[in-house]
Amino acid sequence: MIKCLLLSTALFCALAGNAQISDSLAFKTISDQVLTRGKCYEDLKVLCKTVGNRISGSPQAAKAVEWGEKTMRETGCDKVWLQPVMVPVWKRGEEHLALKFSATGDYEDVPMTSLGNSEGTGGRLLKGDIVMIKSFEEFERMDKASVEGKIVFFNYRFRQDFPNSFPGYGDAVKYRWQSPIIAGKKNPAAIIIRSISTGDDDYPHTGSTRYEENGPKFPIVAIGNKTADKLEMACLNGGTMAAMKTNCKMDGTALSYNVIGEITGSTKPNDYIIVGGHLDSWDIGEGAHDDGAGCVQSMEVLRTMKKLSIRPKRTIRAVLFMNEENGLKGGTAYADSALARKEKHILALESDAGGFSPRGIETTMSKKQREKFKKYAPLFLPYGVYNFDEEGGGADVSPLKKQGVVIGELLPDSQRYFDVHHTDNDVFETVNHRELKLGAAAMTMFIYLVDKNDLLD
């Protein structure tokens, strides 16, 4: 171990001078703490197995807030409180989809999920012919008569050619997010989409959608890749039909909370650095990667600092945001409060891309800030974290960006995320303890470094 530290030390001395020796040693101490004594993996197990999924406004979300408050206190941080947030309530209810794959065949039940924030059939059976459409461009070219009253199947495949899967998600997700608005103009009876999924399986993926304001509201559901493959083949021959019965609906608003914990800064207590994930999840699976992982990692940052007696100059907050999935009300409430209280935020980091091995941290640093930071970037290399070139930040912290705060997001390995994202398969068992912990360690190191060396001042 000593040999290891000395080697690292030698490396970083050569790279950037003596000032970084103590940072290098601190990084190793942080890594040791998280990898060998960190509790985030156990925390995640409790969240997934005793609370389970937790959509905004649900009884489970209330239970998650309780869990979050309790777990935040257990980190040993200086102060814990709940920040009230009004959240939209979407309820799924029972749902079924059956497909007829040929003119003469029978209906077959298939795995499906209604999209979040969508309206259902109100429990009535909705039947109709299926029209397969591969893209919005193709849809725009079709006349209204060939779509009206039909069930439109948007059969757009997640592009697998991007080496990082997030650009593929960005490319495909418009078919989940914009379909009702674009298709609405031609008055379909309902929409079925191919799930926004890299998976070689039949899990349907949910996620938010939206309607034109005051426009028509019709059901929109997703099917898994295998079912979509089968339906695609069938549509080439014609005679395909769908029968769906769903009950989902918006159901007003409810009072919920962001959970916040902080370590009060030693010399600049009125400067804030925050780290967070979102506490709500979709109402299927366990919200393990999305975003239980980000919540437990954020709390691990506080726990690690406390355990190692690291006294940050600035106040460090962990925030478990409510309602990222279908409203972003938690992120908005936090930013509104920061503005109202004139809290000077230096950095807002999020983890909301899964609990996988960290590879980098994207930020909205200025060019000058980034240049300053990058002198320290080699310190992260022994931990497999090398990419600080990307521009971006998490959804929950994006409202702070509008206030001029530098925001960021942990960049874990992206290959597996969209296999499980928003599905019944996003469960604790798909999270690896070492990957999750390394992400928490990288977040702690990043915040430690920015605070200690005043990198964003």
Next chain:
Amino acid sequence: MIKCLLLSTALFCALAGNAQISDSLAFKTISDQVLTRGKCYEDLKVLCKTVGNRISGSPQAAKAVEWGEKTMRETGCDKVWLQPVMVPVWKRGEEHLALKFSATGDYEDVPMTSLGNSEGTGGRLLKGDIVMIKSFEEFERMDKASVEGKIVFFNYRFRQDFPNSFPGYGDAVKYRWQSPIIAGKKNPAAIIIRSISTGDDDYPHTGSTRYEENGPKFPIVAIGNKTADKLEMACLNGGTMAAMKTNCKMDGTALSYNVIGEITGSTKPNDYIIVGGHLDSWDIGEGAHDDGAGCVQSMEVLRTMKKLSIRPKRTIRAVLFMNEENGLKGGTAYADSALARKEKHILALESDAGGFSPRGIETTMSKKQREKFKKYAPLFLPYGVYNFDEEGGGADVSPLKKQGVVIGELLPDSQRYFDVHHTDNDVFETVNHRELKLGAAAMTMFIYLVDKNDLLD
């Protein structure tokens, strides 16, 4: 897509001049081919699900050779053949272990696995008191009388503090590989080891061990981490006993084969670059990560070159080595044959660290070669591959190193490997299609680059 390519192009122009533009475009073409039309994931499924595990000399290993030959031909490469190898045969047979966790308790059956190449109890019931020992150093300090005739429990934990898990493996694996030699001097009745495992579970991990030549041969078995935790607690109170009945034994040798395919070089056909994995596996699980992944990735290299009509200057061979796990006879036979035939090998690359997201390639390049290569290293960054600084190479290609050949090994993300390594849980379902394919793409790019730009001449 065009925009994407142009951006990459601009980046690499800026980095290293026009000569790299075509390499950058070739990399994107290789990546597209493997990610969207590659067959390695489907190949792995067939190997895992129709052949299954395949220890050297077993009927399944013979079936794997047939599968390898057939699949190699399907890559479209120019030539396929089998290279005979005599391999040691180790047979497991039925095996049981029961532990008594207290003086007054009953025996409880626990999950266990005999270590590879070890001798069993010959079907007899072996019972004895357990002596827990935490390290070889502690063992050396003990007098012979306190060990003789006892069942020694080497309770050494896999260190989780290394950010990369391979140094942790290197640190712990001596308790699997050297225990019989070190403990043999004090004549124990048998050895139980804590599995060489990062897993938060109870899977026992097998793997090779060995005895002192002409020394005593006694049973050595591994238990999973959960059982080891329980036994550790129990040993603190005393009265622990073990009862084992095992049948494993060495059973002579058998004829088997390396499977070799090649694309004949266009201008330097007598210069060879090889890429390989090992076809044998342990006799539990499916040998998916270890090392079905390396086999299908190596064949994907040939397939990709053929599909893209890349005509390498040098002859590129994919080699599926037999008997890496418990003898290295395949790697040795290949190197012996290369020497006998005076085949000039330029590079021997292996993939045998799991089918996870690639992060780098370690090699034994000279300093000068590495400097030359590293000018091209930024080309790999868009594919998440950044680490070319490590010194090392795969086990099967290590005999070639003795002949002065540069050897190497793909460095995938290491976090999950030692959860599944040598267990019943090393199955197809634990391999992600995109991670596996990105590894194959990185290997193809590396070989393409070395060949085209004469980087190792």
